Amino acid sequence: MSTSITVDGVSRVFSGRNGDVVALQGATFDVKAGEFVALVGPSGCGKSTVLRCIAGLDTDYTGEVHVGERRVSAPSTEAGMVFQEHRLLPWLTVRQNILFGFVGTAAQQRERADELLTLMHLEAFAGAHPHELSGGMAQRAAIARALAPRPDVLLLDEPFGALDAFTRIEMQDALREVWRQHNTTALLVTHDIEEAVVLADRVVVMAARPGRVRHVEDIALPFPRNRASDEFAHVRASLLAQFSLVH
Amino acid sequence: MAVDAAALDTATTPQPRRRSRRRGFPIGWLVPVAILVFWYLAYTFEWVNPILFSSPVEVVQTLWTSTLDGTLPMHLGTSVGRWLLGFAIGAVLGLALGAVTGLSSFFERLLDPTVQMLRTVPIMGLVPLFIVWFGLGELPKVILIAFATFFQVYIQMYHGIRSIDRKLLEVGRMYELSTLATLRRIVVPGAMPSILQGIRLGLGIAWLALVIAELTGANSGVGYWMQTGREYVRVDVVLAALIVFAVVGKVVDSLVRLLERRLLDWRDTIEREM
Numbered sequence: 033m034s035t036s037i038t039v040d041g042v043s044r045v046f047s048g049r050n051g052d053v054v055a056l057q058g059a060t061f062d063v064k065a066g067e068f069v070a071l072v073g074p075s076g077c078g079k080s081t082v083l084r085c086i087a088g089l090d091t092d093y094t095g096e097v098h099v100g101e102r103r104v105s106a107p108s109t110e111a112g113m114v115f116q117e118h119r120l121l122p123w124l125t126v127r128q129n130i131l132f133g134f135v136g137t138a139a140q141q142r143e144r145a146d147e148l149l150t151l152m153h154l155e156a157f158a159g160a161h162p163h164e165l166s167g168g169m170a171q172r173a174a175i176a177r178a179l180a181p182r183p184d185v186l187l188l189d190e191p192f193g194a195l196d197a198f199t200r201i202e203m204q205d206a207l208r209e210v211w212r213q214h215n216t217t218a219l220l221v222t223h224d225i226e227e228a229v230v231l232a233d234r235v236v237v238m239a240a241r242p243g244r245v246r247h248v249e250d251i252a253l254p255f256p257r258n259r260a261s262d263e264f265a266h267v268r269a270s271l272l273a274q275f276s277l278v279h
Numbered sequence: 280m281a282v283d284a285a286a287l288d289t290a291t292t293p294q295p296r297r298r299s300r301r302r303g304f305p306i307g308w309l310v311p312v313a314i315l316v317f318w319y320l321a322y323t324f325e326w327v328n329p330i331l332f333s334s335p336v337e338v339v340q341t342l343w344t345s346t347l348d349g350t351l352p353m354h355l356g357t358s359v360g361r362w363l364l365g366f367a368i369g370a371v372l373g374l375a376l377g378a379v380t381g382l383s384s385f386f387e388r389l390l391d392p393t394v395q396m397l398r399t400v401p402i403m404g405l406v407p408l409f410i411v412w413f414g415l416g417e418l419p420k421v422i423l424i425a426f427a428t429f430f431q432v433y434i435q436m437y438h439g440i441r442s443i444d445r446k447l448l449e450v451g452r453m454y455e456l457s458t459l460a461t462l463r464r465i466v467v468p469g470a471m472p473s474i475l476q477g478i479r480l481g482l483g484i485a486w487l488a489l490v491i492a493e494l495t496g497a498n499s500g501v502g503y504w505m506q507t508g509r510e511y512v513r514v515d516v517v518l519a520a521l522i523v524f525a526v527v528g529k530v531v532d533s534l535v536r537l538l539e540r541r542l543l544d545w546r547d548t549i550e551r552e553m
């Protein structure tokens with residue numbers, strides 16, 4: 033099952049020693065049920081802040097955030113979150129980490145873990161601890177953990193930011209596949225335009241100071257998308273043009 | 280990257296497993312053995328005054344005979360009993376109070392300054408006070424040991440909780456963990472390295488406090504035995520008692536380290552290479 037996300041006029045101000053920072057000002061956009069949307073924008077434009085508001089981790093904002101019919105006021109297992117750093121619990125094995133938020137009988141747990149380990153190609157590392165994993169494997173385990181309770185929406189905050197180009201491409205393909213199989217709504221924060229064009233049905237472009245939504249672009253390219261095609265280059269160029277307007 | 284690609288297309292990547300600890304010649308024993316040899320030579324060739332020193336052989340004999348006649352086991356039993364009782368009381372209080380100040384800033388502001396102030400009191404200075412207050416029985420000794428233990432354990436517990444990554448706590452929030460579940464599943468395991476460290480340091484300092492307590496106004500225990508050796512100028516007894524203290528201290532320390540390694544094998548630190 034999937035659910036829509038609506039962000040309506042969300043503003044968030046951080047008060048610090050050096051005065052107030054307007055991280056978001058009236059940010060408005062939506063993600064339809066089952067859609068894959070990418071959120072791009074320059075560093076500091078409030079991408080993480082929006083995502084934390086949607087996740088319910090940050091509630092000190094004005095405006096409204098809805099996930100489905102529910103107005104978000106606290107974190108919920110309806111939403112699965114993948115952070116920029118993998119945030120696996122270092123004392124648990126990969127299998128235990130994946131099952132961290134999964135509730136079920138021992139048999140259900142075993143089945144779900146096996147399923148996700150296979151899906152993310154982690155079978156050989158089920159018993160390993162996070163420090164024994166490469167960056168890409170750790171991030172795959174983190175995605176598996178977010179997926180385990182079958183969330184209605186999947187929120188990802190630059191999950192591949194720390195990976196090298198090759199691993200990143202593998203992970204992008206894996207993510208799109210996982211999203212399709214789970215039939216969930218996905219919102220992916222990234223600063224990589226190409227990543228947005230590869231994965232998303234729609235791209236939301238944000239601008240900084242104050243953080244706000246600048247532009248929304250439909251990506252009509254069919255899947256699987258060929259990164260080397262002319263159409264791809266064309267879409268990426270037009271998005272990049274949006275981006276440079278932003279600065 | 281290479282590992283990653285392999286993991287993606289085949290499942291044959293070998294399971295990463297605990298590396299076996301390097302075992303070579305136990306060079307850690309070289310220095311103690313050298314000291315023993317030097318001691319023996321110094322005694323045999325009378326480099327030292329034989330009245331003020333005994334030979335290693337004599338000390339071993341003393342250890343042997345006092346073990347056989349039951350003196351040493353009796354004293355050691357008393358000492359270990361005091362030590363563990365005092366340690367247990369101090370550790371439980373330290374863990375409890377450390378958890379309270381670690382988890383609540385209110386209690387941290389209320390109690391931590393007092394604890395930090397008391398911590399600087401040298402335990403030697405408390406001996407006369409405790410004797411005046413509690414007499415010469417078991418009570419002042421156990422309290423002294425508990426007192427010394429408390430601070431070590433308290434500080435490690437407090438720091439262990441405070442140094443837990445807030446980012447991991449957010450993971451718990453995403454899964455709507457209750458406060459209790461967060462404690463059990465994130466806070467306690469996260470603080471465990473620090474807690475075990477506190478227990479190890481606490482056992483060590485409790486052992487020291489035990490010696491201090493037994494050297495001042497006791498009528499049993501290894502420290503008391505040592506004291507009688509001093510009175511009768513039995514250097515062999517003093518040295519034998521010192522060896523007992525050192526060996527028991529080391530054995531317990533090794534046991535706790537073993538426990539640490541078993542409980543904390545998920546850690547990726549330099550310590551595990553040692």
Ligand SMILES: Nc1ncnc2c1ncn2[C@@H]1O[C@H](COP(=O)(O)OP(=O)(O)OP(=O)(O)O)[C@@H](O)[C@H]1O
Nearest residue numbers: 046048053055074075076077078079080081082223
């Ligand atoms: N906890 C905080 N306290 C104070 N200021 C904050 C806090 N979190 C974010 N900010 C500020 O809010 C603004 C937006 O931050 P945010 O992390 O949402 O940016 P971002 O778009 O995710 O950037 P990046 O791409 O670098 O991750 C920044 O100016 C940042 O300094």
Ligand SMILES: [Mg+2]
Nearest residue numbers: 079080081189
């Ligand atoms: Mg960010």
